[in-house]
Amino acid sequence: MRFSANLGFLWPETPLPDAIRAAKNAGxxxxxxxxxxxVPAGEVKAALEETGLPCLGLNTRRGETRGLSAIPGQGVAAREAVDEAVAYARAIGAGAVHVMAGIAEGPQAETAYRETLHYACDAAPDLTILIEPLNRYDAPGYFLTTTGQAAVLIDAMGRANLKLMFDCYHVQVMEGDLTRRFGDIREIVGHVQFAGVPDRGRPDRGEIAYDRLLPALDWDAPFGAEYRPEGATEASLDWLRDWR
Known part of the structure; x- marks a missing residue:
């Protein structure tokens, strides 16, 4: 198995270029x-080139509403956020952009979301555009909450570069049955993330046996470690050494 370090949560106290180097040193x-x-894109690109690590992706800005894409009346700002993310991703050689939906609901929100996603797919045919269901406990009111909702949306839009971010933590909290759930929608998955459940802590603790789950998934790319370590990140990495 191969693993990606999500630097939003890992080494959060470290400047981003140095966090990239720390991820390389950790394995x-x-x-x-x-x-x-x-952080200037040039500094991030230099650290990526120095370490030889690929960057799998990044998010559109979160803001105060966990994104703008599904919020009616925010179309211009949502497109600007997409443009910013796409430009940064290209500058550092990242492969994907996660377009955050925002806190919204109803038919108008879905229309706004689809319009932004179409815009993103058109603006970045060279990148994977990701959407991610977030659980309703960590993200109350978020527009996208289940893999089923995401699958219907992706199917209806029919865009080749629009894919699902399958975050095992969020899916377990909302739906469970991870192995079967993943198998049913494997063809639309663009990235896989994981963290301990229920506290989003280190993945070798909690209710999910990732050491058995992850090898059982039909996934050849790196799995994204997106968890919150208690204390120093290095002290939480026993799982990385063991599972490799």
Missing amino acids: FDAVEMHWPYD
């Missing part, structure tokens, strides 16, 4: 980011 095969926009 990760790739990195991914949340919102790297305060």
Whole structure:
């Protein structure tokens, strides 16, 4: 198995270029980011080239509403957020952009979301555009909450580069039955993330046996470690050494 370090949660106290170097030293095969926009893209690209780690992806800005894409009346700002994320991703060589939906509901929200996603797919045919269901406990009111809802949306839109971010943590909290759930929608999955349940802590603790689950999934790319370590990140990495 190969693993990607999500630098939104891992080494959070470390400047992003140094966090990339720390991930390399720890034995990760790739990195991914949340919102790297305060760091010049050139510095991030230099650290990626130095370490040889690929960057799998990054998010559109979160803001106060967990994104803008599904919020009616925010189309211009949502497209600007997409443009920013796509430009940054291209500058550092990242492969995907997660377009965050935002806190919204109803038919108008779905229309707004689809319009933004079509825009993103058109603007970045060279990138994977990801959507991610978030559980209703960590993200109350978020527009996208289940893999079923995401699958219907992806099917209806018919865009080749629009894929699902399968976050095992969120899916377990909302739906469970991870192995079967993943198998049913494997063809639309664009990235896989994981964290301990129920506290989003280190993945070798909690209710999911990832050491058995992850090898059982039909997935050849790196799995994204998106968990919150207690204390120093290095002290939480026993699982990485054991599972490799």
